[in-house]
Amino acid sequence: MTTALITGANSGIGYETTKALAALGWKVGMVCRNVDRGTAAAEAIRKETGNDQIHVFIADLSLESDVLKVSSEIKKWTEVLDVLVNNAGGYFTEKSLTAEGLEYTMALNHLGYFRLTLALLPNLAENGRIVSVASAAHRMGKIKIDELENPSTYKAFPRYGDSKLANIFFTQELAQRLKEAQLKITANCLHPGFVQTNFGVQTKPSFESRVFGFLNKHLAISQLDGAQTSIYLASDPDGSKYSGLYFDKKKPSKTKKNTEDEKTQKELWTWSLAKSPGVKGLGGIHPIFLD
Ligand SMILES: NC(=O)c1ccc[n+]([C@@H]2O[C@H](COP(=O)([O-])OP(=O)(O)OC[C@H]3O[C@@H](n4cnc5c(N)ncnc54)[C@H](OP(=O)(O)O)[C@@H]3O)[C@@H](O)[C@H]2O)c1
Numbered sequence: 001m002t003t004a005l006i007t008g009a010n011s012g013i014g015y016e017t018t019k020a021l022a023a024l025g026w027k028v029g030m031v032c033r034n035v036d037r038g039t040a041a042a043e044a045i046r047k048e049t050g051n052d053q054i055h056v057f058i059a060d061l062s063l064e065s066d067v068l069k070v071s072s073e074i075k076k077w078t079e080v081l082d083v084l085v086n087n088a089g090g091y092f093t094e095k096s097l098t099a100e101g102l103e104y105t106m107a108l109n110h111l112g113y114f115r116l117t118l119a120l121l122p123n124l125a126e127n128g129r130i131v132s133v134a135s136a137a138h139r140m141g142k143i144k145i146d147e148l149e150n151p152s153t154y155k156a157f158p159r160y161g162d163s164k165l166a167n168i169f170f171t172q173e174l175a176q177r178l179k180e181a182q183l184k185i186t187a188n189c190l191h192p193g194f195v196q197t198n199f200g201v202q203t204k205p206s207f208e209s210r211v212f213g214f215l216n217k218h219l220a221i222s223q224l225d226g227a228q229t230s231i232y233l234a235s236d237p238d239g240s241k242y243s244g245l246y247f248d249k250k251k252p253s254k255t256k257k258n259t260e261d262e263k264t265q266k267e268l269w270t271w272s273l274a275k276s277p278g279v280k281g282l283g284g285i286h287p288i289f290l291d
Helices: 012-023 035-049 064-077 104-123 136-140 156-180 207-219 228-235 237-241 262-274
Strands: 003-007 027-032 054-058 081-086 124-133 185-191 246-248
Touching: 003 012, 003 104, 012 027, 012 035, 012 081, 012 228, 027 035, 027 064, 035 054, 054 064, 064 104, 081 104, 081 228, 104 124, 104 156, 104 262, 124 156, 124 228, 124 237, 136 156, 156 185, 156 207, 156 262, 185 228, 185 237, 228 237, 228 246
Parallel strands: 003 027, 003 081, 027 054, 081 124, 124 185, 185 246
Antiparallel strands: none
């Protein structure tokens, strides 16, 4: 049986992705941060799809301690994972630091993907797929290694763009290392479109968030439409032909200039590893991913 894990699975794009994969009869794990929201979403998906092989895991993915805890629970649930969809993320008006001392947007949107992927790599099946939800907002992002942990100035949308650019650099570097390790696992990322979800809803009201809310209400596509590229990369036979690419509307697409800068890809990887000592210390990860 095909097994998939989706993060941020109780809402928006993650919910629709989970539902579509459950409808294929797959065994599906949902990583959510809130027990009630996670349980209610799983129940709705069970009812709609008739699939009862759905399990909810609870974790705050901005924290390495939670990623370590949830990855060990996931390994007990399944020894082999066919598809990992890194989707949990958000945009936050106010700067905050996690209990582990890292700026929250980067800790959740980038390190959440990086840490969970590395922790689960030993369990990824041959021909497995890693799908990461990035964004066209990467175009306003910049990777300045000194500013990743705790930026000296904080502007919500540019910071969100930085974290989504990090998703792209991460995917490219991961795909390269998977190839070097001769692992038959693909890694791709995507822009889902401008999608009407809870994205940005829980942040403190601001001018930016009001403009965003207005545009979201009037211009955004449905959650189901927004999940299509994630579903395609997770389940379509064509989706496994590619690795290291950025997709939009189910097609490989161009990222902003200089996103294939190998030096920055490696520096980001080195920084991410340094901020993930617990994950780095886990057994079973191929050495190619650990330097
Ligand atoms: N919507 C868009 O237009 C758009 C465009 C480009 C890219 N994206 C990307 O799409 C992805 C999904 O977002 P969405 O639009 O579907 O928004 P959403 O409806 O807010 O879904 C985000 C999901 O992430 C979960 N989450 C948030 N913080 C978390 C944490 N600390 N630990 C674990 N899970 C956490 C949320 O859980 P709760 O329900 O408990 O908050 C929710 O399940 C994000 O990576 C986002 O950057 C969205």
